Amino acid sequence: MKRHFQYNWYKYLAVILLPILLWCFLFNLLSKPQSREQVRILFVGESLDVASLQKDLQALLPTLSAQPLKEITVTQAVPGALSFHEFLISQSFRYDILILSEAWMQESIGQRFLSPLSINLGNFEIYQETVEREPIAYGYIIDPEAHFFSYCQSSEHCYLFFSPELDEIYVPIMKAAQYLLEVEP
Numbered sequence: 001m002k003r004h005f006q007y008n009w010y011k012y013l014a015v016i017l018l019p020i021l022l023w024c025f026l027f028n029l030l031s032k033p034q035s036r037e038q039v040r041i042l043f044v045g046e047s048l049d050v051a052s053l054q055k056d057l058q059a060l061l062p063t064l065s066a067q068p069l070k071e072i073t074v075t076q077a078v079p080g081a082l083s084f085h086e087f088l089i090s091q092s093f094r095y096d097i098l099i100l101s102e103a104w105m106q107e108s109i110g111q112r113f114l115s116p117l118s119i120n121l122g123n124f125e126i127y128q129e130t131v132e133r134e135p136i137a138y139g140y141i142i143d144p145e146a147h148f149f150s151y152c153q154s155s156e157h158c159y160l161f162f163s164p165e166l167d168e169i170y171v172p173i174m175k176a177a178q179y180l181l182e183v184e185p
Contacts, residue, residue, distance in 0.1 A: 038071035039172050042091050045101030047153040048076045056151075057176060064175040072176075078104070088113050092163045096173050099148070099180070102156035110138030115164040121174060124181045127159050140181055148180040 039061065043050070054074040062069055075095070079087035084106065092098060092113065100109075110116070110129045117126070117137040125141040139161035142148050148158065160177060 037067075037069055038073070039069065039097070039176050040071075040095045041074045041097045041099065041176065042095040043074070043076045043099045043101075043152070043158075044078060044088075044091075044104045045076070045099075045152075045154060045156070045158070046078070048074075049151045049153075050074050050076050053151040057179070060179060061172050061175055064179075065171045067171050069172055085113075093165050096163050096166060097177055097180075098161045098163060099142070100159050100161070101154055102158070105159060110136070110161075113164070114138045114161050117162070119174065121178050121181065127161075140177075142181060143183050145183045146180065147182050 039057070041053075041057075054072060057074065058072045061072060077087075077091070082090070084104070088098075088109075106112075108129060110127070111131060115138075117139065121140070125143065126137045127139040127141050128135040128137050130136075139159050142158040142160055144155075144157075148160075152158065160180060162173070162177070166173070
C-alpha cells in the first residue's frame, strides 16, 4: 500500500484539486458581466481625464436606464507598435463606443472600419462620408462645448462612433453617447 501512494499520489491530488478548480472557473464565468450589462468606451488620443469620466458615467448611467449595469469602463489608448488598421480593428471588438481625436482620424475611416449609423441620437452634428455620391452617416462630431470636453483637455475635434461589432445599440450605450455629445447648459 505504501508503494501505491508513492507512485500514484498525483492522482489523488488531481481528484481533490479538479472539483475546486472547476467550481472556481464556473463561478468566475457566471460573475462576468454580459455584453448588455456593460458599457465600454475607448478614447484614441491624449489628455483625457479617464478616472473622472468613468466615475461620472458610473454615477449617471444607472439613473438614466432601467437596464442593470455591472461594468462601465473608459480607456484611453494610442496605437503604439500596431498599425492603425490593426489597432482599430482589434479595439472595435472590445469597446462599444470609440472616440477618436482629430490626430487619429483618417480619410474614409467610416467606410474602412465602421458601420453606418443605425440610430439617431438627436440634434448632434453627424460625421458623414460620401459613398457612390450618397452621403452616409458613420458617427458624430463632438461639439467643443459638449460634456466630453470637460474631461478632455485637447482643443482638437473629436469624433464618436459605435463599434461595428454591436448587434444592437442598447439603452445604456445610447445614454452614454448622448451624455458625451450634449452641450453643457
